Amino acid sequence: MKAFTCQKCGNRLYFENSACVSCGTRLAYSREEREIVPVSPEGSYVGSDGSVRWVCTNTLVTGCNWLARREGGVCFACELTGAHPDDTAPASVRQQYSYAEQAKRHLLVELDALGLVVRTKREDPAEGLIFDLLASDGIATTPDVVIGHNRGVITIDLAESDDAYREHVRATLAEPYRTMLGHFRHEVGHYFEWQLVRGSEVMERCTEVFGDESVPYEQALKRHYSEGPPKGWEHHYISTYATMHPFEDFAETWAHFLHIHDTLGSAASHGLAAPVPTDKAFSEVVTDVWVPLSAALNVINRSMGHDDLYPFVIPPAVLDKLDFVASLVQDSTTP
Structure with missing residues (x-):
């Protein structure tokens, strides 16, 4: 930012x-x-x-x-919202709705900065984007909300705006990081894979980097939650969730690309780091700039008694995945 x-x-x-x-x-x-x-x-x-x-x-x-x-x-950001709580929803839900909208606005600013095209469903009913912001846990009319993406429709569970709820889920799933903005970045990764991974050459390269996407998703989902990540996963993936299916690996990698891009931009804008070099591969930016900066920020967070800002280790295999995502962004914005 x-x-x-x-x-x-x-x-x-x-x-x-x-x-x-x-x-x-x-x-x-x-x-x-x-x-x-x-x-x-x-x-x-x-x-x-x-x-x-x-x-x-x-x-x-x-x-x-x-x-x-x-x-x-x-505004344009609010035009991208589909289903959402109305005035009759409890005050707590309306507050969660506000937090989610704030995260969505932050996401859109970064997508604009990257030059990525975002169209509403009104502009493009077939391939435009819309966010359904729904409340779960029996506190609204929708008892069960599944966060996900389906052909341009991204569903977000507003309960994730509640710190206590989100931390409980994070701890239950043994995740190192879980935020509302992180959900938006991950799910929009599914959307942009749908939009940008087109044409035989790009699709073949995506399969080469992330694996065979033809593996049935439901089968992979059941395996993941029954067996957990494969042994040695940390050498090939950014998170355990990325091991579930190539679709999720792509979305997790996309989210981390946005995490890193935005945080480096924020650091440069506020005088904490030099501007991100544009003549280097993204993987080089990660190793030369992001790794030392995030290590320092982790120490600063610990000095305040907080958890690490970026609790991840990026193996070489993930650097290749980040380069692929960065190349998709670059190709989509090149005249």
Whole structure:
């Protein structure tokens, strides 16, 4: 995430700010300009091209601070939301909904920064993207929510926004890391595999790197939860979940590509690291820049009594997988 400053007074801003705590200026995020911009007290903003934008109508519903194309309308990020809790949902669910929307906005900023094309289902019913944000655990109308992706429809369990619930699941599954943003990054990995791994040459290379995707998914799922990861998995995979099926290996690798890309960009924007070199393979960036930086950040986290920021070891086989994912992104954005 880039460093933002108030265009009125120069105060440092967070991406989630809807007002400057220094000068009180009302703020909103302009996706077209990729900046946090000052808006009028009524919530309007005149862009550099002369067009007028308005603060998203969901600002009071989810805390959205993005600009919409019309007064009383929703922004692009909110257009990507399908099913979601309504005003009759318990306050706890509505709060979880707000947290999920915040994570989704963060994801979209990174996808935009990478140059990846994101289309809504309204724009492209067949291959566009939409997020169903549903609540589970008997606290809403949907008792069982399965996080997943199916042809552009990503389902997220809002219960994962609850720290206690998420930590319980993480500990139960013996996972080193589990966050709401991580779920969004993983599931959008399934979507972009569907979008970008096309054509015989790319598909053959993907199979070579991640394995045979024709293995029945349900069969792999049952094996994973009954037998666990194979012996020596840590030499070939980024996580135990990645061992379940090539689809999951790809999505886990995609998520880590986004983890690393975004954190390195944030570190550079805030003066903690040099800008990420563009003339190196992504695997080189990981070994030369990310590994030492993440090790230092792990120590800093421990100094505050927290768990490691990045509790993963990246073996050479995963470096190859990260390079493949990076090449897909590069090829999709090259004119």
